[in-house]
Amino acid sequence: MANPLSPAEEALREAARDYHRSPVRGKISITPTKPLLNQRDLSLAYSPGVAYPCLDIQADPSLAAEYTSRGNLVGVVTNGTAVLGLGNIGPLASKPVMEGKGCLFKKFAGIDVFDLELAENDPDKLVDIIAALEPTLGGINLEDIKAPECFYIEKKLRER
Numbered sequence: 001m002a003n004p005l006s007p008a009e010e011a012l013r014e015a016a017r018d019y020h021r022s023p024v025r026g027k028i029s030i031t032p033t034k035p036l037l038n039q040r041d042l043s044l045a046y047s048p049g050v051a052y053p054c055l056d057i058q059a060d061p062s063l064a065a066e067y068t069s070r071g072n073l074v075g076v077v078t079n080g081t082a083v084l085g086l087g088n089i090g091p092l093a094s095k096p097v098m099e100g101k102g103c104l105f106k107k108f109a110g111i112d113v114f115d116l117e118l119a120e121n122d123p124d125k126l127v128d129i130i131a132a133l134e135p136t137l138g139g140i141n142l143e144d145i146k147a148p149e150c151f152y153i154e155k156k157l158r159e160r
Helices: 007-021 039-045 050-058 060-065 094-109 123-132 149-159
Strands: 073-078 112-117 139-142
Touching: 050 060, 073 149, 094 112, 123 149, 139 149
Parallel strands: 073 112, 073 139
Antiparallel strands: none
């Protein structure tokens, strides 16, 4: 049987639970960077206006840095197999940690983050999945993936 929590630990546990669930669930959200106040804004943000930057990027892929958030967007990627202090808790249970990492990126570096918890343990499949995210993300932060797989995954991704 586990040791009971001290009053201070119990208070911390409840405060952490409340912090993560309210007033909005989780710690991160996606907010538009452009106004969406009227029909014109919508036609610029989506169809038909969005076609012009798409065609520009098709002709010159470097324009993605000018027209999209990709250059300031990092994927914090895990499969939850080696979460600090918690061990192999799996991808879903590791989500609060990855959201927290995203908060650190935003608060201290101004970098936007997608936290990506992957239900995959095969290192080669992880490499394929993560590499396939390249058009979306300006960077990848591999997080809390157990050794030695983490080193293999990083090596294979760098080779691509």
